[in-house]
Amino acid sequence: MRPHIIGARAARSVYEILYNYRRTTIIFLILGVAAGCFGIFTMRLDMSFRPTFTNDPEQIERTEGAEHEFGRVGFNELVVMIDVGDAHDAGKLRAVHQLAESIAESPHVIAVREPLNFPFTDRSGVFHPAGVGAELPHADPATVDRLIADVAATPSARRLIFGDGNRRVAVTATFDIANQDFTTWREADREFRDLVSRWASATAGKPPFDRIVDTQITGYPDVEQVYAHEVLFSTLRGVAVLVMVMIAILYMYFRRVVDVVICLIGVTLSVPLTLGAMNLLGQPFSIVNSQVLTLVLIVGIAEALQQHQEYIRRREAGRDHSVANREAFSLLAWAAFMTGLATVLGFAALMVADMSAISSYGLCTAVGVGIAYLVNWLVVPHAIDLFYRGSTQRRFGTRANKWSMAMLRSADRMVVGRPGTIVATFVVVVAGLGWLGLSQISIDQKVNEELPGDHPALIAQRTFEQEFTGFLGPELWIRPTSGTISDHRAQLVQLVQRLCEQPEIRYVGSALDLVPQPLDQGAADSPRCGREADDLTPAVAARAGAYGPGLHQLSRSVLNADATHSAVIIRVADIGTKASIPFSARVQDIARQAMPSAEIDLVGPWWLAQQGMHSLSFEMGLSAIAALALILPVMWVAIRDRRLFLAAAVPTVLPIMAVLGFMGMAGITVRIGTAMMLAIALGLAASNTIHLSLRIRDRVRAGVDAQSAVSAVLLRTGTPVMFGSYVLIAGFVSMLGSSLLALRDMGAVGTFTMAFAMVADLLVGPAVYLLLVRIGKPGSLDRHASAAPPQITPALETIATGALR
Structure with a gap:
């Protein structure tokens, strides 16, 4: 017996169980959401920008061995650079010394370097192990000035304490906080900033300073905290914008508020469930994982739209409420299950990555998308039953969305009339993108390119690199x-x-x-x-x-x-x-x-990071191959038709080459965010492809010729596919508002990918299928050649436009 028949029967049984035990289902779902909400408050927040970039045990062991021998020599310092005007001014250095003493009393500070406590040998060859500060109480002004000039000329103090130009001096605090202890670093960084701010306020306008004291704070832990703040607010802002855009798209599609609510219920419940699941799995809410919620929202909305629209189609065709709801669930259950499985596996393919940030993102997104699909199956039929139980047939009069139907008719004419031209055009476009872009793509990630150019943290980092040592290096x-x-x-x-x-x-x-x-x-x-x-x-x-x-x-x-x-x-x-x-x-x-x-x-941490980043191209290729190895068998099991499977594989695989070409031409480098896009593209592109292919297959098996089946499916299913793609595109567009370059690049690549996949699904896949049918049965399509697209009967027109309410 065919899998789709088994799936249809199982779907009807599942529907009956859900309907008969709907109260129990809802109660368990509410309890799960409550547990998820509780889990959110206990979830580990780690917005660290330095996950373990490589899992190479030999490299990690070497770095840990060096840290044991010498203490932590990288990524454990905070620095304040102070513009004193003249680094030889003893009075101003005394004021800086007071700040250094306050910092030294802070928790977790194990050492402080500053101009007056730095050991040096003076011009007479006398060694001063405690620095100039020990000489101040009993030295005359001339001697103090000479000693300060000597320490400023000490080679080991240059760029470490005294900046190029002798205008700025640095006070550096070394902490005994582990690199991974993000929460403790957050408190330490806040207290460090507060101390500097209070000192600058108390010193400004008083001798020896006659003006506002210019201070700049930097250090990898500080930059990390800045990124955490930017990512958190970018995520909240992006999700808020995305929700508003999705509401607008859904309202344009359905033209009823109640339909918008039905599509949003499932994903709304999925968010706390996803965060709760991440907490149970021990996964933190991190810089990379912050985008899991965006993916859960857009994937969940696109699937809910398909479910709800199928119900409306059946009501427009004359079915009563209960029959339409049951048939819609049963018809879509197999396709929804297989598309959900393909999407989940596309994200799960990222788990093969050696870089923990990427594998964690793959795990969390796969779990979140799986939850979104499951919750939609549980909630959407009940929501439809709740809101439409007493609705009359007159409420479902057909109302066409003219502009989307016009686009689909144009697509249908091109696919039926010139399938070879469409396929050839896309081959040329993809080949051109690959040829022009692949040679220009590169792996490059810089810490100071993530923030806008006028951001204070970036300005401070550049000052530290230009006048002092910088904090990066092996x-x-x-x-x-x-x-x-x-x-x-x-x-x-x-x-x-x-x-x-x-x-x-x-x-x-x-x-x-x-x-x-x-x-x-x-x-x-x-x-x-x-x-x-x-x-x-x-x-x-x-x-x-x-x-x-x-x-x-x-x-x-x-x-x-x-x-x-x-x-x-x-x-x-x-x-x-x-x-x-x-x-x-x-x-x-x-x-x-x-x-x-x-x-x-x-x-050192810098070297570990470079090792991991250097392997990104391998990680990207490996995750893409893993995604293909997982998704293509799922597509075959779902479709079970050789020609349709081959046709569906084309719009699923094409985005890979297109994405790489686009990145090269747009100058977008391979980085943590963009390296994941190949596997993501495969998972998301397969969703609409499976839906369209199954609809075409069912019509062909019902006795409809291939060309008419393609036309009917494009006009009937094309609009929800289009609007579902709009939701996916909107999700990635919302990332473009992020202040971090990594997330903006990920949004740009995702936007292009989803737009390309939508066009490929509506044009390329059907065109390839018609060509394969023509090759397999010469002349089978010739009888339709003289009549451009086939005439759509009034009944078919009613069904096709019913989706456009």
Whole structure:
């Protein structure tokens, strides 16, 4: 027995069960929604922009090993840059010192770097381990000025404490908060900002400052918090706009408020259920997962529209309420089940990704879409029964939407009259997109490109990169095969010198910073990066605590406890993923050449991120292949007709090449959001394709010739397909209002994909099918060739336009 017959019988049985036990069903659904709402309040909020980008256990183990040896040397600092006008002004540096002391008393702060506590060696060769601050109480003004000039000229203080130009100074707080502890970082960042704000307000207009004090705060944890705020509000704003747009689209379609309400009930209930399910699965509400709700809304609305419209068609055809409701559910149940399964599998294909952010999104969206389909099946028939139980037949008079029917008639004439031209045109278009776009597509993601150019967080980050060190870059973990770091000081000097010659590098921190260096008396905007060292004994002594807690904390980031391992901290501007991989390879080559007698690994959160981003092209291709492997068998089981299956595969697969071509031509890079679009496109494109193919198949099996079946289905089913696609398009358009580039790009790619898929579903799929029929049965369509599209009978016209209420 054919699967669709089994499905129809099962659907009728399911309908009877749902109808007979509708109160029980609704009660359980309400309880589920209540539990979901409760789960929302206990859900983990993690808007972190730094998920584990790679699951490579070897890379993660190396970074964890380095962090254990040296403490967390990346992504655990907050920085405030203060415009003091003249970095040699002792009075202003004293005021900055007061701010630093307040910050040092904050929870989780383990060290603070600032101009007056930074260790240095003066021009006379005297070492000051506690910095200038220890000299202030008993030094005369001339001596203080000289010492400040010396610390400002100390190579290790340049770009770390004193910015290029000697106008701004930096106060840097190091925290003992884990990178993944987003909630604790949020509190720490808020308190840090509050301290700086209170200090700036208390200092402004008072000696030594005669004006408002210009402060800028940055650091990866701060940028992350800014992104979290932007994403959260962008999501709320986007969902609100999307709901209003969906209401407008549904009202244009049905012209009745009650019909809009029926279509919205299911997805409204699906939202808390989806969030509750995410909580049960241990998935956070994150930057990437914030878009799950958008997908649940648009997919759920599109399916509810199909269910409700089928009921209205049957009422317009003369069925009474109960019969129409049962027939609509039974007819669509098999198609809805298979389209729901295909859509869920399209998102589930993302779970094969190694990057946890993408796999989590795939899991959450697959679960959310599955919930939306299930809730629609449970709720929409009952909602129809509730609102239409007492309705009379006169309420369902046919009323055509002229502009959409005109578009469908034009599509029908093209498909029936020139199927070969349509297919050839689309092949040329897709090939052209692929040829022009694929060669231009690239993988590139930059932290500072996510926000608008005038955003304060972006301005602060750029200032930190241009005048100071920047907070991005890898760390080198150096492990000599024998002896200690002191035994390899000449090689370490060579390594640091060669790294400093690289144009991308702003700063290199190493054990050489713990020993006296010649003062940099050159131009303030071009400080020396290179280091010298005849002896590393002072560095080893500092690591042992001989020079006090300040220098000991600084030494921990570059030397391990017994000085057998060393770290080299490299800081660059936000060069992006595209440039980071060749840069990292160059750094590794330099390190191996400079220190051949040591094992050297690139480690740190920045390096893990680049590793993960570098694999995005593989992740994208793998998820697309997985989606195809999952969706195409579902389509075959649903359709069970060779020609229709081949025809349906074309509009399902075409969007893949079109998406890649569009991204290349539009200059949209492969990034976390856009990398997911191939699998998403396959899942969403298959939905309408299956609906149309099943309708054509059923008519052909009823004895209608292929051409007439295609025409009838386009005129009968084309409008809900169009308006369902409008809802999908609107969902992605709502992302364009986001302040983050990643979400805007995802919205742009999704909008193009859904528009392309709609045209492919209405034109290409049917045209391919007619060509295949003509090839299989030569002359079978010739009898219709002289009569453009076939004449539509009044009865068929009534059925076709009934969907346009």
